[in-house]
Amino acid sequence: MWQAIWLIVAKDFAIERRSRQMLAAMLVFSILVILIFNFALELDARARLNTTAGILWSTFAFAGTLGLNRSMALEAENKSMDGLLSAPIDRSAIFFGKFIGNLMFMIIVEAITLPIYSVLYNVNLIDLRLIGVLLLGSIGYASVGTLLSAMAVQTRTRDLLLPVLLFPIVIPLLVAAVRASSGILNGSPIDFILPAVNLMIVFDLVMIALAYMFFDYIVEE
Numbered sequence: 204m205w206q207a208i209w210l211i212v213a214k215d216f217a218i219e220r221r222s223r224q225m226l227a228a229m230l231v232f233s234i235l236v237i238l239i240f241n242f243a244l245e246l247d248a249r250a251r252l253n254t255t256a257g258i259l260w261s262t263f264a265f266a267g268t269l270g271l272n273r274s275m276a277l278e279a280e281n282k283s284m285d286g287l288l289s290a291p292i293d294r295s296a297i298f299f300g301k302f303i304g305n306l307m308f309m310i311i312v313e314a315i316t317l318p319i320y321s322v323l324y325n326v327n328l329i330d331l332r333l334i335g336v337l338l339l340g341s342i343g344y345a346s347v348g349t350l351l352s353a354m355a356v357q358t359r360t361r362d363l364l365l366p367v368l369l370f371p372i373v374i375p376l377l378v379a380a381v382r383a384s385s386g387i388l389n390g391s392p393i394d395f396i397l398p399a400v401n402l403m404i405v406f407d408l409v410m411i412a413l414a415y416m417f418f419d420y421i422v423e424e
Contacts, residue, residue, distance in 0.1 A: 207292040211300025212307070218277060219308075225273040226308060229266040233316045236262045241323045251324050256384035259320065260377055263313060263337075264344065268366055270308050271348040274301060275356040284356075284422065298349060298418040302411075306345040313337055332387045332396075339403040340380035343410055347372055350414040354421050376406045 219225055240258050244251075278284040278301075287297050317328045348369055355364040383399035385391075 204293055204296050207296040208300045208303065211287070211297060212304045215274065215277075215301070215304040216307075225270050226311065228273065229270050229308065229312045230315060232269055233262050233266045233312055234319060236265070237316065237320050237323060252326055252388055253385070255320075255324065255326050255328075255388055256381045259316075259384065260340070260381050262316065263309065263341070264370075264373070264377060266312055267305075267309050267341075267344055267348060268369065270312075271305055271345075271352045271369075272365055274305050274308075274349075275352040279356045294419040294422065295415055297422070298353075298414060301353070302346055302349045302414070305349050306341055309341045309345055310338070313341065326388070328388075330387060333384060336380060336383045336387065336400065336403070339400065339407060340376060343376045343403060343407040344373055346407065346410045346414050347376075350410075350418060350421065353418065376403060379403045379406070 237258065240254075244254065275284075278287065320326070321328045348365070351368045351372075352365055355368060358364055379399040379402040383396050383403065386396040386399070
């Protein structure tokens with residue numbers, strides 16, 4: 204199963220290396236958003252620090268949606284998903300392969316965006332606790348997004364349908380992520396940050412379990 208998972212991940216990276224479409228779109232979008240906020244909001248240092256968490260998560264959420272749409276669209280082209288489903292592997296391997304690939308693309312975008320944001324906003328974002336929160340949020344977002352993009356990819360309005368389905372479900376995750384990130388950046392006590400982190404962990408575990416259970420039925424339909 205693990206061999207099948209990593210083969211799917213390697214396939215996605217090989218396609219991206221040749222086309223250079225998904226990562227480029229996500230990066231351009233992310234950088235454009237933080238540039239717009241930087242020039243549109245003329246804030247002092249304290250105000251910039253207070254708005255950093257919201258700007259970051261808004262950027263990553265919308266950029267992640269672009270990547271999720273493109274990831275499953277690649278499988279819909281030339282009936283690639285039919286080929287994966289007919290392969291003698293567990294269907295859950297397809298989900299975890301796509302999930303890990305989407306997660307890695309999000310992490311790459313975040314790793315490039317954070318230093319750029321730090322320079323533009325003069326905010327130090329190199330904090331292991333903040334990176335941990337970003338990872339927890341990305342895991343939950345990628346797991347739900349991979350499941351829903353597999354559902355939406357077969358429709359004509361997949362570009363519109365995925366955000367409509369995705370954002371209402373991930374609102375608790377994004378709220379908790381913004382709260383935890385803001386608390387870390389502002390030096391809040393652990394009692395303020397821990398409940399949000401716990402919520403993110405529970406959300407990740409529940410959504411990965413649900414995606415594992417329902418992915419087979421969704422791709423069959």
